[in-house]
Amino acid sequence: MARYELVKRSVALITLTNPPVNALSSAVRHAIAKSMDHALNDPKVTAVVICGENGRFCGGADIREFAGPLRGPPLVPLLDAIEAGEKPVVAAIEGVALGGGFELALVCHYRIAHFKARLGLPEVTLGILPAAGGTQRLPRLIGIPAALELITTGRHISAQEALKLGIVDQVTEQNACEVAVEFALRAVAKPLSSRRVSMLTTPCPPDLDGLLEAVTMQVKKKARGVMAPLACIQAVRAAATMPYSKGIKRESELMATLFNSGQARALQYCFFAQRTAGKWTLPSGAQWNNSKPREIRSAAIIGLGTMGRGIVVSLARVGISVIAVESEKKLLETGKQMVIGMLERDAKRRGVSASLNLLKFTLSLQDLKDVDLVIEAVFEDMALKKRVFQELSKVCRPATLLCTNTSGLDVDALAGVTDRPHLVVGMHFFSPAHVMKLLEVVCGPRSSSETIATAMILGKRMGKVSVAVGNCPGFVGNRMLKPYLDQATFLLEEGATPEQIDKALEDFGFAMGVFRMSDLAGLDVGWRVRKESGLTGPDVDPKNPPRRRQGRRYCPIPDMVCEQGRFGQKTGRGWYMYDKPGGTNAKPDPLIQNLLEMYRSRYGIQPRNISDQEIIERCLFALANEGFRILEDGIAARPEDIDVIYLFGYGFPRHGGGPMFYASMVGLERVLERLEHYHQAHPDVPHLEPSPLLKKLVACGSPPVQKWREHIKTMHSHL
Numbered sequence: 001m002a003r004y005e006l007v008k009r010s011v012a013l014i015t016l017t018n019p020p021v022n023a024l025s026s027a028v029r030h031a032i033a034k035s036m037d038h039a040l041n042d043p044k045v046t047a048v049v050i051c052g053e054n055g056r057f058c059g060g061a062d063i064r065e066f067a068g069p070l071r072g073p074p075l076v077p078l079l080d081a082i083e084a085g086e087k088p089v090v091a092a093i094e095g096v097a098l099g100g101g102f103e104l105a106l107v108c109h110y111r112i113a114h115f116k117a118r119l120g121l122p123e124v125t126l127g128i129l130p131a132a133g134g135t136q137r138l139p140r141l142i143g144i145p146a147a148l149e150l151i152t153t154g155r156h157i158s159a160q161e162a163l164k165l166g167i168v169d170q171v172t173e174q175n176a177c178e179v180a181v182e183f184a185l186r187a188v189a190k191p192l193s194s195r196r197v198s199m200l201t202t203p204c205p206p207d208l209d210g211l212l213e214a215v216t217m218q219v220k221k222k223a224r225g226v227m228a229p230l231a232c233i234q235a236v237r238a239a240a241t242m243p244y245s246k247g248i249k250r251e252s253e254l255m256a257t258l259f260n261s262g263q264a265r266a267l268q269y270c271f272f273a274q275r276t277a278g279k280w281t282l283p284s285g286a287q288w289n290n291s292k293p294r295e296i297r298s299a300a301i302i303g304l305g306t307m308g309r310g311i312v313v314s315l316a317r318v319g320i321s322v323i324a325v326e327s328e329k330k331l332l333e334t335g336k337q338m339v340i341g342m343l344e345r346d347a348k349r350r351g352v353s354a355s356l357n358l359l360k361f362t363l364s365l366q367d368l369k370d371v372d373l374v375i376e377a378v379f380e381d382m383a384l385k386k387r388v389f390q391e392l393s394k395v396c397r398p399a400t401l402l403c404t405n406t407s408g409l410d411v412d413a414l415a416g417v418t419d420r421p422h423l424v425v426g427m428h429f430f431s432p433a434h435v436m437k438l439l440e441v442v443c444g445p446r447s448s449s450e451t452i453a454t455a456m457i458l459g460k461r462m463g464k465v466s467v468a469v470g471n472c473p474g475f476v477g478n479r480m481l482k483p484y485l486d487q488a489t490f491l492l493e494e495g496a497t498p499e500q501i502d503k504a505l506e507d508f509g510f511a512m513g514v515f516r517m518s519d520l521a522g523l524d525v526g527w528r529v530r531k532e533s534g535l536t537g538p539d540v541d542p543k544n545p546p547r548r549r550q551g552r553r554y555c556p557i558p559d560m561v562c563e564q565g566r567f568g569q570k571t572g573r574g575w576y577m578y579d580k581p582g583g584t585n586a587k588p589d590p591l592i593q594n595l596l597e598m599y600r601s602r603y604g605i606q607p608r609n610i611s612d613q614e615i616i617e618r619c620l621f622a623l624a625n626e627g628f629r630i631l632e633d634g635i636a637a638r639p640e641d642i643d644v645i646y647l648f649g650y651g652f653p654r655h656g657g658g659p660m661f662y663a664s665m666v667g668l669e670r671v672l673e674r675l676e677h678y679h680q681a682h683p684d685v686p687h688l689e690p691s692p693l694l695k696k697l698v699a700c701g702s703p704p705v706q707k708w709r710e711h712i713k714t715m716h717s718h719l
Ligand SMILES: CC(C)(COP(=O)(O)OP(=O)(O)OC[C@H]1O[C@@H](n2cnc3c(N)ncnc32)[C@H](O)[C@@H]1OP(=O)(O)O)[C@@H](O)C(=O)NCCC(=O)NCCSC(=O)/C=C/CCCCCCCCCCCCC(=O)O
Pocket: 020, 021, 023, 059, 060, 061, 062, 063, 064, 075, 096, 098, 099, 100, 101, 122, 123, 126, 129, 130, 131, 132, 255, 256, 259, 260, 272, 275, 276
């Protein structure tokens, strides 16, 4: 867990050996304590260097250990002892020094960083704080404002920024460990007291209270209801107002309030769920680690609408040459100008040059004959998409992968019109595609494992979180959205307003309430889908009872809003009003209020007071209930996959963990009881009827999310 060597006859080299990230597990802490003890007591040793194996200094505390009882030497006394030692200790930072790893570097008397290293205190993203002295040492080293920013955001910084801030003493392009050993030899016999960061006086800004207040406001606005950043601010205040011995106690008290909190559990779950989601498997046994992806050097995008443009940008900025195709000259020219502008702005922000030489714009599909992969991003119309796929089949070489960016249409039906169904897969990007991190990779029954592996890895290369899902209407994300949206509109009928429902959801932590989100996405999209599926429009049988369709409750209010030409932000009117078309500042609209009142009186609905609790329960439990059905149907392989989709694609708050984790945190028994209650009150809403899997899990004693897979006996796995 740590290797001890004597190098250059007098330097103790301690190498952390806990792959893959040299996390500070109990065994590693034990080994560090033993090695330090040895080094400090061996008269041959004049200095110590600490480094990590495989070019990675240390990824911090072992997060997996947080779930169980705490064992092994505690970190704070171990680190304090390293700092207090009488022999110089130098940290050789390669790869990463994160969390406890950064705190380990901070107790070393000198820090040498490789120029590619990254440093940071990401604890706040895990719902905790840097409780191994990080909140007390970093402000002493770099001052309150810079330390506050790093600790409350968890941002990783480069070695160069660390040097500028005064965190590291030297940045090197050579082997950091060798440089550190030479450095250590030169440090022997130099006084150490000024190198002990805990003994420094924190440089304090003139208006400390004002600064802390401003940061508190910022944090509350950005991360509504999240506890950890606020605790971080309090800990940093202690560094400014207390001696180290007291500050460290305050840090530990604050950590105790966070450590076992639901938010910390949820955020740590998210960390692992994100990593689990890439690990797809198929019933055939093919999976992420035994399927070889193809190398993609060139790609083509069909359609330069909002989605197509975002996908072109995402591909070009990772070095893939892209041919962009449009059907008309004017559309091609507009799309081209927009893509170039987006790439230039993106490159400027990242301080690199825009990769415009990778782009080609064309009106002819014939130009695609040699590309490795095509992503179709035309209008969401099955007949049109089929025509495109038939054409691609003729034009592209037989080995070209054909992908569709549909948000819910049948991927296998598209595969069926091609000469290569095994090379067809869905790549469902989220808008704007160059910003949103989520990618649903939709596996059709005929998609080959090589095709799936290629789409998954390509997504990762584009900086996306790729999740493999099965092929059904709406896949995972949009399929679950339906019951969620339905509950929101039923609540409108019953007496709530769009702003009340949005506020409840935003207070819960959603980036945007359901009505603001719908206004942003455009209300006409759903309207067209409802018309196509016979739920509204001229094809609806007039004998249908007014608020029922296809044998279940139906709320026509969204159709009425669209009939008035209110399509959301783009028309300046939707569920809210905006100062102009394309405006983003949502204001409640009295016309919507009138529409709701007239609607209720027309149908004799007596509006009632609806509590925020009912809003949250009906919207979120209906959402999770559909998630359970998706698991039963084999459309998602694991609850983690569903949660990752909602975290990265739909603004579900990370500190809630995602809909499935949230359900488990509330308690499956309680979710079942509330769904039964609401279904009894609304028997014509099948989405409120508890799913068989939920009932089964409750009957099995409500196991934790990670164990649900053992209870899912999927008859027809689509994955
Ligand atoms: C950037 C990375 C390090 C690497 O990224 P990448 O190369 O892309 O690789 P990944 O796929 O992300 O990771 C590879 C695998 O490694 C696993 N992993 C990564 N980091 C860790 C970790 N820190 N612990 C465990 N496992 C880790 C990852 O899951 C992958 O596994 P697998 O292959 O999928 O199986 C990147 O990984 C990264 O960013 N890592 C996280 C870095 C981080 O967040 N570090 C901070 C950790 S928290 C910390 O350090 C805290 C320090 C203070 C601790 C003080 C503890 C005191 C406890 C006292 C509590 C008192 C309360 C008492 C209350 C009571 O009374 O009960």
